[in-house]
Amino acid sequence: MTTPFDRLSALPLRDNLRGLHPYGAPQLDVPILLNVNENTHGVPHDVRQAILAAVEESVGGLNRYPDREFSQLRDNLADYLGHGLDRSNIWAANGSNEVLQHILLAFGGPGRSALGFPPTYSMYPLLAGATGTAYVTGERRADFNLDADSAARQVKETGANLVFLCSPNNPTGTAISTDVIEAVYSAGADAQAIIIVDEAYAEFAHQGTPSALALLEGRERLIVSRTMSKAFALAGARLGYLAAAPAISDALRLVRLPYHLSAITQATANAALTHSARLLANVEEIKAQRDRIVGEIGSMGLVPVPSDANFVLFGGLANPHEVWQGLLDAGVLIRDVGIPGHLRVTAGTEPETTIFLDRLRELVTPTVS
Template sequence: MSEIENLLREDLRGQTPYGAPQLDVPVQLNTNENAFAIPEDVAAVLAEFIGRELRGLNRYPDRDAVALRRDLAAYLGHGLTADHVWAANGSNEILQQLLQAFGGPGRTVLGFMPSYSMHPLLARGTGTAFTDAGREDGYTLSPAYVRDAITAHDPDLVFLVSPNNPTGTALDAEVVEAAYEAARGIVVIDEAYAEFARDPASTALGRLAGRKRLVVTRTLSKAFAFAGARVGYLAADPELVEKLLLVRLPYHLSSLTQAAARGALACAPQLQAEVDELKHQRDRIVKNLRAKGLPVADSDANFVLVGGLADAAAVWRAVLDRGVLIRDVGLPGRLRITAGTEEETTALLDAFDAAMTDSPQHFATPAEPNEESK
């Protein structure tokens, strides 16, 4: 063990940082980014918003980002105000702050894996014990399963993801209700992909009123094509939001970040114009791969999880060799695919066709339709 390794916190020794392959290939469908670039007219608006801040960069930004929070509340609706909203550098920082405030040493957070892989990493970084309750067959969650898991483990926080990553499946409203009723602590609904849901009413935002321990987290990275700007946010009871100020770093959101985010929100209709197209390409992937006999879950996100692979790693490599990068999330026999443009989706489907033709041994024998392909 090196000198530095020996000085590292014991629970971090031997660990590896989060990361997805970043390869220079023609079609990149592995990190659930929005496939469409910022339009020129929107870029001009963003430049105007940012330009107003440039001469004042000698001053610290608004440390509470009040104007941005007001704009986010207006975007979300549901009677929310700036006091109900908090913003940070991506939803990862939002989740980290929740763990800093309500988790920490001696406290626990309950998750349902496979789900967002950063949840246990964020827990470890804040000294919070992470408990994995797993999932039911087909990676589903029922109200009874969630209720029983919370009752058994009695966590300080509960993380639920809807639509879930990597499965793409949305939670039934009854699951959220069951979780909140069973939990004594904070219940977090991670809705990073909410704008891609087939049923927009499936959001938990409408359930915030009167539920002081319920939190809904969101991001501008996906539907707003804003991944490079790093802006995430949450909606919750104002008292809970106020407590997060105890752990946020001073001036954690730069003036330029706040300005860019406000410009993006001002252009929400233009930025989200491509959401329907991405949903169409997502459904095209589902339909096409199912037609090949591969089980694919119905998705409410901008990605799909395909199964039926005898050797997922070999299929990943075969598709990559044809210029398309997708994601091996470590689930046996499964790969995750981000929806891209029409051209990118065609390239992906062509790559799968070629892989199935050239290496059929890497694909399991098509089975009878299961819960994922109904």
């Protein structure tokens, strides 16, 4: 039987892509999906109606190309973020992955390198490889946190041209303190390194957790990446964005495809931002379920990692795959992220979380120390 890898071997594929697997979590038809950190609450009815009205209005002009500069969207995103930002500080694309791809196309490439600190978002090395950028792996502490001195030292030693700091980090949920970001930014001065703080889950952070947005002024090599997929419940709309010095957007215009944001995408995002308070109303409920998961998993003798995201990584599992399969057999899909003894679960609705916790309690056999 011919496999995809058999077919690929017959093609003149680039050497650095041979043997790679495409990104993607299992897509299974089960009642409770808690594996890819989606917002399980969905889009409220009144916001759906507003989006439908905005899309319907945009359809009348689909014979024309969309606004290449997505000006209204950049205004709305700047207003949402605050911090004195305006449209010149904003860039957007089809999901934050395309935003990161634009950054790598502009500042990475052959002869350049990007530094990440695994375990972290698995798309970083894939995006680096696709753009011909060497990917260098740094180290975290055993508790999955980053130390300012250690991170700065690694930036200097590698001479990386780009540095990925994911905060809250996926898949661990750990947030990065601003002193780490400041230290990494300073350490990258000699290489003129672009520092990317990926804040895809920022809206779920505990109160008082700082955002890198507060550090942007005076730091022209600092980029803060965000998304509307998570807190805004718009994973299917594919809208990611960043905030940075205006020169960053100027650079990304050199590598973006023409008219890369469709009129329908822009209309959807603008309508959603107009109703941001309504869309974000479920964030506190999601955070409550996340904290519930941390507490109840801990009471089972397992080891949850403190999380500032909408998911929880937990360890202490003697056989993670058996637990994963046992949950799947009960109609609950969570994520094996490849960290020995660990699994990751998205915070669902209250009923979804209850079903997950009840079944997990039946399945777990904590590791004996």
